[in-house]
Amino acid sequence: xxxxxxxxxxxVASLAILSLSLLGIHHTSSAQTRFVSPExxxxxxxxxxxxxxxxxxxxxxxxxxxxxxxxxxNTATIYLLEGEYQMTNPLSISARSGSSRASLVIxxxxxxxxxxxxxxxxxxxxxxxxxxxxxxxxxxxNKDWIFNQLFINGNRRFxxxxxxxxxxxxxxxxxxxxxxxxxxxxxKFGYAAGNMNPRWHNLQxxxxxxxxxxxxxxxxxxxxxxxxxxxxxSDTAGKVFTDDFTKQGARYQVTNIFEGLDAPGEWYxxxxxxxxxxxxxxxxxxxxxxxxxPVASALVCLEGNPLKxxxxxxxxxxxxxxxxxxxDLPAGGTNQAQAASRVSAAIRLKGARNCSFTHCEIxxxxxxxxxxLDGCINDSITSNQIIHIGAGGIRVNGxxxxxxxxxxxxxxxxxxxxxxxxxxxxxxxxxxxxMNTFGNNIVHNDVSWGFYTGISVGWQWGYQxxxxxxxxxxxxxxxxxxxxxxxxxxxxxxxxxSPGTVINNNLIHDVESHTYGGWxxxxxxxxxxxxxxxxxxxxxxxxxxxxxxAKEIRVRNNIFxxxxxxxxxxxxxxxxxxxxxxxxxxxxxxxVLLDGHWEDKPYRFHFSPNGKNGDRLVEQTFDMDWNLYFxxxxxxxxxxxxxxxWEKWHQLGKDRHSLYADPLFVDAExxxxxxxxxxxxxxxxxxxxxxxxxxxxxSPGPFDTDPGSTSP
Numbered sequence: 011x012x013x014x015x016x017x018x019x020x021x022v023a024s025l026a027i028l029s030l031s032l033l034g035i036h037h038t039s040s041a042q043t044r045f046v047s048p049e050x051x052x053x054x055x056x057x058x059x060x061x062x063x064x065x066x067x068x069x070x071x072x073x074x075x076x077x078x079x080x081x082x083x084n085t086a087t088i089y090l091l092e093g094e095y096q097m098t099n100p101l102s103i104s105a106r107s108g109s110s111r112a113s114l115v116i117x118x119x120x121x122x123x124x125x126x127x128x129x130x131x132x133x134x135x136x137x138x139x140x141x142x143x144x145x146x147x148x149x150x151x152n153k154d155w156i157f158n159q160l161f162i163n164g165n166r167r168f169x170x171x172x173x174x175x176x177x178x179x180x181x182x183x184x185x186x187x188x189x190x191x192x193x194x195x196x197x198k199f200g201y202a203a204g205n206m207n208p209r210w211h212n213l214q215x216x217x218x219x220x221x222x223x224x225x226x227x228x229x230x231x232x233x234x235x236x237x238x239x240x241x242x243x244s245d246t247a248g249k250v251f252t253d254d255f256t257k258q259g260a261r262y263q264v265t266n267i268f269e270g271l272d273a274p275g276e277w278y279x280x281x282x283x284x285x286x287x288x289x290x291x292x293x294x295x296x297x298x299x300x301x302x303x304p305v306a307s308a309l310v311c312l313e314g315n316p317l318k319x320x321x322x323x324x325x326x327x328x329x330x331x332x333x334x335x336x337x338d339l340p341a342g343g344t345n346q347a348q349a350a351s352r353v354s355a356a357i358r359l360k361g362a363r364n365c366s367f368t369h370c371e372i373x374x375x376x377x378x379x380x381x382x383l384d385g386c387i388n389d390s391i392t393s394n395q396i397i398h399i400g401a402g403g404i405r406v407n408g409x410x411x412x413x414x415x416x417x418x419x420x421x422x423x424x425x426x427x428x429x430x431x432x433x434x435x436x437x438x439x440x441x442x443x444x445m446n447t448f449g450n451n452i453v454h455n456d457v458s459w460g461f462y463t464g465i466s467v468g469w470q471w472g473y474q475x476x477x478x479x480x481x482x483x484x485x486x487x488x489x490x491x492x493x494x495x496x497x498x499x500x501x502x503x504x505x506x507x508s509p510g511t512v513i514n515n516n517l518i519h520d521v522e523s524h525t526y527g528g529w530x531x532x533x534x535x536x537x538x539x540x541x542x543x544x545x546x547x548x549x550x551x552x553x554x555x556x557x558x559x560a561k562e563i564r565v566r567n568n569i570f571x572x573x574x575x576x577x578x579x580x581x582x583x584x585x586x587x588x589x590x591x592x593x594x595x596x597x598x599x600x601x602v603l604l605d606g607h608w609e610d611k612p613y614r615f616h617f618s619p620n621g622k623n624g625d626r627l628v629e630q631t632f633d634m635d636w637n638l639y640f641x642x643x644x645x646x647x648x649x650x651x652x653x654x655x656w657e658k659w660h661q662l663g664k665d666r667h668s669l670y671a672d673p674l675f676v677d678a679e680x681x682x683x684x685x686x687x688x689x690x691x692x693x694x695x696x697x698x699x700x701x702x703x704x705x706x707x708x709s710p711g712p713f714d715t716d717p718g719s720t721s722p
Contacts, residue, residue: 042076044069045119047091059119062091066116066126067101073114074107082112090330092122096130100308105320105361117328123712128306128356129161129334135296138287142271143296147284150305157303158266158435159376159400160277160286161334162294166374166398166434170270170278171263177221178205180251180259184240188257192223192249198242199251199259206241208234211268215281221524222260223249224462224498226437228345248346254497254525304336304376307354314361316385316416325365329712332356337376337400337435349443349466350401350436355381359389366390371711376400376435382422382447384408390423395711396432402439403429403457406447411475418477420448424455426706433461437495440503441488445469446477456487456705461495463503463532464488464518470506472536473561480510487705492522492551499523500532500556501547507561509539517704519681521550529556529579530570533563533589540564544699546683548572553579553605554596563589567697569683571597576605583611583631591634593696595673598641608632608652610662630663636694637668646670669694 043057046069050062056069063069066088073086103114118124138144147155160167172178182200210216216231218241229243251260264270268287271278277288290296309332314321335356339345343352355378359365362382372379372394379396382389385408396403404427408419424442433439441457442465444450457464465483470476488501501518504511518530528551531542537560546569547554554570557563559582570577577598580588596603610631641649649670651659660666674686685691685698 042073042082042086044073044088045091046088046095048093048095050091059089059091066090066095070101070103070114070116071107074103077109077112077114078107080109082109085113085115088114088116089119090116090124091119092124094125094127097126097128097306097309098130100306100311100358101126102311102313103322103325105314105322110321110323113324113326115326115328116330118330121329123331124329125331125333126309127302127332127334128304128309128336129302130305132286132301132303135288135301141274142287142289144285144287147279147286147303149284154281155303155305156281157279157305157336159304159334159336159374160288161302161374162288162291163300164374167275167277167288169266170268170272170276171265172205172267172270173263174270174273177261177263178202179253179261180220181239182259183251186250188250188252190250192252192255194250195246195248196251197246198240201239201241203239206234206236206239206264207269208236212280212282215266217265218243218262219265220247220251220260220262221437221495222252223254224348224438224496224527225249225346226350226496228339228436245342245344247344256525302334304334306334307336307338308356308358309335310357312359312362312365314363314385316361317414319416321361321363321385322359322365323363325362327367327370329369331371331373331712333371333373333375335375335377345436345438348438349463350377350439351405351407351443351445353377353401353436353439355379355405357381359383359386361385362389363387364389366392367394369393369710369712371395371397372399373397378402378405378439378443381405381407382419384417384419386419386422388421390425391427392423393426393706393708393710394428396427396429398434399429399432399439400435402432402443402460403427403441405440405443405445406450407443407445407469408447408477410446410470410477418448419446420450420477422447423451424453425451426454426708426710428456428706428710429460430456430458432459437461440464440466441491442466444478444481447481448477449480450482452481452483452486454485454703454705454707456710458487458489458491459493460491461493462491463499464491464501466503466505467511468505468508468537470536473507473538474536476507478506478508478511481508481512483511483513484515485704486516488516489519491520492524492528494522494524496527497524498527500527500529501550502530503532503534504537504540505534506536507538511540512543513540513545514543515699515704516545517701518545518547519549523551526552528552530554530573531556533557533560535559536561538562541566543567544697545569546571546699546701548681548683550574552576555579557581557588559584560588561586565589565591566593567699569595569597569699571595571678571683573598573601575601577601577603578608579605580608580632581606583607583609585631587630587632589632591632592636593694595638595691595696596640597673597675597678599643603639603641603649604652634664635667637665638673638691638694638696639668639670640672642672667694
C-alpha cells in the first residue's frame with residue numbers, strides 16, 4: 011500500500027512537470043526560468059508570469075548567476091511578456107557569467123508580440139508655420155541626445171536636404187585636378203551658384219553626402235566661401251570628388267539644413283535649441299502620431315574574450331522584434347571604407363559560440379543589423395526579417411592571417427533570412443558582408459532593394475594570403491540592387507584568395523549601377539580558386555559575369571542572360587589561367603558578348619631553370635569550351651568574339667566544341683529559363699538548374715508578422 015502511494019505521488023509530480031513543460035514553463039529544479047514584462051517590477055521574483063521582472067538585463071544576470079553557481083547543464087528560459095521594452099543600453103552578456111555548458115533562451119511568452127526598442131518617444135508637438143510642426147527634444151542626463159533618424163508611426167522619415175530630388179554636381183577641384191589617383195584625399199570642392207549658403211542656420215551641423223565610385227562619403231561643413239564658391243569640410247574624403255573615373259564632378263546632396271525643410275516627410279533637429287521640426291505627410295496627424303528617435307547605439311552585445319579562451323556560449327534569441335538603433339561612425343569617420351564596413355551594428359557578437367538569432371525581425375536601425383566579430387564560431391542567424399536598414403544586413407569579420415588564430419571567425423550559418431530595403435543612410439552597405447572569415451554557409455537568403463552589393467565574400471586585395479576560404483554561397487535570391495546610385499558592385503562580389511569557396515544555385519537579377527559596374531557575379535582583385543556553378547543571372551546593366559583579375563576560377567553550368575551593355579567581361583590579362591568557362595548558356599539581345607580583354611596576350615618573364623637564365627612563354631590565360639551562345643536578333647556571322655569571327659575564335663583555341671543556337675528556354679522574355687526537352691544545351695552536357703529551392707525555406711521573421719512587399 012505504501013509503495014502504491016509513493017508511485018502515485020511520483021506520477022502526479024511527473025504529470026505536473028509535464029503540464030508546466032507543455033505550457034512552456036520549465037520546472038525550476040532542473041533549470042532557471044524568469045518572466046519579464048514592460049509593466050513588471052524588479053522587486054518581484056520574476057518566477058511566474060503573475061510576478062514578472064521589469065528588466066530583461068536583470069533576468070539575464072540572475073539566470074546566468076544561478077547557472078554559474080550550479081555549473082548547470084540545463085536550458086534556462088527568459089520569457090518576455092507582450093509589449094515594448096525600451097532600452098537605452100544594450101542587453102549585455104559576457105563570458106564571465108553563466109555556465110558554458112548551459113543554454114539560455116530568450117523569447118516571447120505564448121508567442122505574443124515582443125518589441126525591444128532602442129528608441130524614445132517624442133511628444134508635445136505644436137503647429138509652427140507653413141505646415142511645419144515643432145517640439146522640444148528632452149535633454150538626457152549627462153549627454154546630448156543627437157540623432158540622425160526619426161520614425162513616424164514606425165516609418166522612417168528623412169532629414170531635410172537639398173535638392174529634394176536628384177543631386178547637385180561638384181563644380182571645381184581646388185585641392186587637386188581630376189588627373190590624380192582616384193584615392194587622393196580631399197577636404198574641399200567648388201560648387202555652382204546657389205547650391206551652398208554660408209548663412210544657413212547652424213552651419214556646423216550641415217552635412218554633405220557625396221556619391222562617388224562605390225562609396226557614399228559623409229562630410230561635415232567647416233566653412234563656405236560664397237565668393238570663391240568653395241566649401242571646406244572638417245574631415246577629408248578618401249576619394250576624389252569626381253563622378254567615378256570621369257572628369258565630371260561627383261553627385262552630392264546637402265543634408266540637415268533648416269532651410270531645406272520644404273517637403274512632406276522631412277525633419278530638422280536644431281542641436282543648439284533642441285527644437286525638432288517636422289513637415290508631416292498628408293495622412294499624418296501629429297497630435298495622434300507615434301514619433302520616436304533612437305537613443306541606444308546597440309540592442310544586444312554578446313562579448314567574450316577570444317584571446318583568453320573565454321567565450322559566450324549557447325545564447326539563443328527567438329521570435330523578437332528589434333528596432334530603432336543609432337548608427338555610429340568612429341571619430342572622424344566619413345564612411346569612406348568599402349561596404350560601409352566601419353558603421354556600427356545593432357546586434358554585436360564577439361567571442362560568441364553556438365549562439366543564435368531565429369525568427370526575429372530587425373527593423374529601422376541606423377547601421378548594420380548584425381555583426382559577428384573576432385572569435386565567433388558556429389553561430390547562426392536564421393529565418394529573420396531584416397528590413398529598412400541604415401547600412402547593411404549582416405557583417406562577419408575576424409582575425410587575419412597575421413593575427414592570433416584565436417581571433418579567427420568562421421563556420422557560421424546565415425540562412426533563410428529576408429534582407430530588404432537596406433542602405434537607407436549609408437548606401438554602400440552590403441546585404442551580407444563576409445570579410446576575414448572562413449567556412450560559413452550563406453544559404454537560402456533573399457537579398458533585395460539595396461543600393462550596393464547583395465553578398466560580398468573576401469577582404470584581401472590581390473593574391474596575398476587570406477582567411478576567406480571554404481565559404482558556401484548557395485540558393486540565395488538576390489534582386490533589385492544598386493538602383494543606379496553607386497558603381498563597381500555586383501549581385502555577388504568576391505575579393506582575394508578563397509580556396510574552397512563555392513557560389514552555386516543562386517538567382518541574381520536586376521542589378522543597376524550608376525556608371526560602370528552593375529555586374530551579376532563579380533570576381534574582383536585576386537579572386538582565386540572558387541567554383542561558380544548552377545547560377546542564373548539576368549537583367550544586369552553590365553555583364554552577368556565579370557572578372558577584374560583572378561586566378562583559376564571555374565565557371566560552369568550557369569545561365570547568363572540579358573546583360574544590357576555586355577554579357578561577359580574581363581579587365582586584365584595575367585600570366586596565369588584566370589578562368590575555365592565551360593558548359594554555360596549565354597543569351598542576350600543587346601550589347602556585346604565579350605567586353606574587355608579576352609585575349610591571350612603572351613607574357614615573357616624571367617626565370618632560372620637549373621641555375622640558367624631563360625624566358626618562358628605563357629600563352630593561354632583562360633579556357634572556354636562546351637558553351638551555348640545565342641542572340642535571337644543576330645545570326646552567327648554578325649556576332650563578334652572579342653573582335654573575332656566564330657572560325658577565328660576556334661583557331662585561337664576557344665569554344666571549339668561550343669554551339670551558337672537557341673537554347674529553347676520555356677519563356678525567356680518572362681525569365682523562365684527552364685529548358686525544353688530538345689534544347690541543344692543537353693548535347694553539351696548542360697544540367698538543368700532547379701530554382702524551386704532558391705530563397706528562404708518557410709516564412710522569415712516573427713510568427714505574428716507578414717514580411718510584406720519587397721518592392722520599393
